[in-house]
Amino acid sequence: MLALETEQLTKDYAVGFWRRRPYRALDGLSLRVEPNEVFGFLGPNGAGKTTTLKLLMRLIFPTSGRISILGRPPGHPGVHKRVGYLPEAPYFYDYLTAEELLTYFAGLFGLRGAARRARVSSLLDEVGIGGERRLQLRKFSKGMLQRVGLAQALVNEPDLVFLDEPMSGLDPIGRRDVRSLILALRDRGCTVVFSSHILSDAEALCSRVGIIVGGQLTTSGRLSEILAFEVSGWELVMAGLEPASLETLGTSVRRSTRIGDDRYAIEIPPTEEPERVAAALRAQGGKLVSIIPMRRTLEDYFVQQVTARKAPPAGRVMPEG
């Protein structure tokens, strides 16, 4: 059984005040997420990531298409018991403390008494909220709220979690914590679907990704299949160079960028030997700082996908009739 399956999922919103016209936010999305995988749902802002997750949580209703979550339709009462959801930029109640909020939400899942207290306490430890747990949430920073959001998404020990931009608003330590939390969830057997436009997170975490642009899924598959890992060139950083000395290299330089007073980043094609270029520049008084092999990253792929679909742009007003 798949953890998540959508078939031709489409969502139109009506826009305009007098003459209501449909605006297609999501266009025939078909996704399959296997159990116990970390699936990255990637796309630029406004591509339809949040719309998709809201459709899955039944916060909005599809115009057409089919959804199956853990083998059941999304409205099924059993689904919500086994699913967790972190909305984008989550917001909670100002008047509650983190501890009280989680106690409230744990109660909605039927947890009570000592079991509930233990669950709440261990969750807050897990997301790194210590002494602040007795503070009212209005005193929380954005990053702390994000951590509370993660905790509330996990309060029922879900089999499947949907995290909408889980890293947004977090500092580098927070992001590292969330990464290890996602991996820990996977190791526990939980399926994680998260949306992001931060590609390094996806590269570090996902077994599979789906890329959505303008409401349409452009790619879905294993990262290793999407990205070719062969070297696509070399980047040399050299110091102590004169602009003129670069010109002597001729066509063996693909691109050079001045990054400091006399420091240059020099890109050379994979056919060139980096040692030879470095030696030639050293002969003109340059000093080698670093040589880095360039691989095709998810970012390159992403940029290529997004630019290829730039027209029509993300979300379109549909023609009438």
Added chain:
Amino acid sequence: MGRVIGLVAYHVFKESVRDKVLYNLVLFAVLLILASYVVGQLTAGQDIKIIKDLGLAATAVFGLFIAVFIGVGLVWKEVDRRSVYNLLAKPLRRHEFIVGKFLGLALTLLVNIAVMAISLYAVLAAMQWLHPELARASVEAPVMDPHLLQAFLLLYVQLLVVTSVALFFSTFAGPMMSAAFTFGLYIVGHFNTDLAHFEDVVDNPAAAWVGKALYYVLPNLAPFDVKSAVVHGQSVPGAYVALTAGYGVLYIGAMLALAITIFARRDFK
């Protein structure tokens, strides 16, 4: 089902307590004590009615403000701040959310009115003890008149009707609009009976029909106000209280059903 509704309701109550909504009780108590002080300065013959009247009127006004201003934010605030996203992702269905929100505010109002009723009786008891001559002059009704409770009960049901109206608007409109509509209906609701007899004043049968239709659709709030009867010691029959309260419960049910229908289909964009 009942448990999750109870949790939602409890948190509405908790929020109102932490938002210091119940502080209005302090103001209420101060008002009553001031009034009794003033009444204490008056000569016998001016009686205790003033305190009862003021107590019931203040309960109505404070209660109305709580019902409207909290009521219009009950659903709207959760949607606007997106806190509802977290909640509806849990095993809590949308109708349970609405019913829980309503019951939470009903609990807040109940506590509020109960404390006000107790305060009023306490002040009346103090007056009876401090100024026995005033108590003797109060011939129409006993000082500690148990019929005051009838007025408090109907007032409570009336406030619940107002709450249900506010909650209904709150499922699709912003707080300013909802508050304006709810206050508007509150005022119209007190003159509703005139609409029922619209045909006596207009010749046009269509206009009379519209008046009749509005009479049934809009809340009829005047019958809930038995303040002056109770204060003047006129008895209010139990059947009247039961019938009026029953009407209130039906109206609340209809409002909640409408609110649920709208809320159940809403897209949270």
